[in-house]
Amino acid sequence: MSSSKAIACHVRVRPSCATDGKINTEGIKIDGNSISAFNKEGDKKYHFDLDQCHDAVSTQEEVFKSVKPVIEQAFKGQSTTIFTYGVTGSGKTHTMQGTVTDPGIIPRTIEAVFQKQSESPSTSFSVSFSYVEILKDEVYDLLGDRVEPRKREIRMSPEGHNIVADLTVQPISSTTEFNILYDAAAKTRKTAATRLNSSSSRSHAILTIYLHHSDQDNQLSFLPSKICLTDLAGSENNNLTGNDKERMRESSAINTSLTTLGKVVDALNENAKKGVKDGTGPFIPYRESKLTRLLQDALGGRSLGLLICCLAPGEKFARDTINTLQFAKKSKSVENRLNAFEQNTRRISAPLPRASQSNKAAIKVHTGAGPRHSAPTGRIALSSVSTNIQRGKVVKSSSLGDIENGRAISAEKTKEEMAKGLTDEQLSHRIHQIVSEQMAMQKELIHSKEAGTIDKVELDKENEFSLITDEEKDKRARVIVSHARKAHHSGDLQQALKLYRKAYEYVPFNRKLSMRITEIELSIEGIIPCEKIDEQEIPKSGMKRSHGHLDSLADLSYEESPAKKGKC
């Protein structure tokens, strides 16, 4: 059944410690589920109503008890995301991970998962997990090669989820096994001392627990439900942290991705205010950072979301406290569209065996060794399946390809057989979902055709995307931007938008381009006037960079490109 649910927002105040400096005992006050905080000057009081407030004496057990109902939804097939947010040193890692003697949400969740598994053998699910960190806007697999860690791409799965390419997903069958693997991986997460925290996390860390459900009696298995536990790196004030140059670079990447997180939440709220339905509203800048791409499901997506805002009690954090609580307040009005049923019945295959010694090898999950734009192929299959469901024809689900759990599907049952077991309401939801998927597929196809129209500028090498260097990506983006600018100049905004978006796929870090896309979208919607670009700005031949004009997209903000930053 489909429903929408706002992100739940909890707050936790950390006990005071030596680095907090002066403490105003009246600075932060909790009363039930309300919290008030004074500004630094102590002359203005801010008040917030949240879903749960934990004070400085709250225990790890109490905090876990308050999040457990969300985790339990995953046992019923609903994916869930919990993330900790707050200034550096406010207790995010303590809350999420804790210590051996005082475990936090992650170890307690794993315990609850295996407890559930042992309590109800009839609820058959096997367990695996992945663990990634986002450091300076690059994704690394913490279960992957630790000696020579490789940056991982983010790709779109056929289901429309952003997933990390070539990610290690480790099957586990006990808490002990998890602890050994997790401890080793957590040690490789980047931490460093700052003036505020002797072991400050310099990266965002996302631990995902996959529950692979299967119905042994009916020979069905489903997409895994996920419990995504995210420990965000802390927002930082370099004056307080005393960061050196390298720390400052990290801190700038952390602050930028958190700013994007805020922008995504703002845009979602803007959509909600305008009552805009899926995909037709203003541009949501998910693609501006890897963090927001990976949290897309939890922010306006299909995951049940819970945000824990952590607060540090020192007076010097007064402003951070209010900012954090304001972030909680605006996140609280973001609604996610939940649908455990739909997620669960998307695929039918032979049942997944429980994790055992024989299937312990870590699975690599990726969208295929093929091109970044292999997704449309998968979607064509999806489209034909959906058409056939509606016509009552039989199609094997193997045509869908199995991306999420990396296994070949050996479908014994058909979608038609599945449909027989659905109520009218469930079927109607399913059809609604399929129509949305078809629309997404069509969009992708338009993009592919677009690539065809610009073959002459070498976009026919699209399927080598994952193999090309960042420099080459920049080059291609410039070529497409030059075509976009021509369309823009001639007033063909739709064509310009398509091409700018295409270029953006190559340079997702390019904020100027992202802003141009937003401007055109708003112009198309008639919200802002269409800004004509000057013909002089259109490169006449080749892709020489134009000079001087700040707004020139031919420039593509080269200072931000990985090539320029020497990342290639």
Ligand SMILES: Nc1ncnc2c1ncn2[C@@H]1O[C@H](COP(=O)(O)OP(=O)(O)OP(=O)(O)O)[C@@H](O)[C@H]1O
């Ligand atoms: N509720 C708590 N009870 C006891 N100690 C705590 C609590 N919360 C945090 N601490 C301690 O405070 C210090 C900072 O906490 P932690 O490392 O979790 O902060 P953080 O928000 O994750 O920081 P960063 O963003 O820099 O990684 C740690 O030494 C931690 O053990």
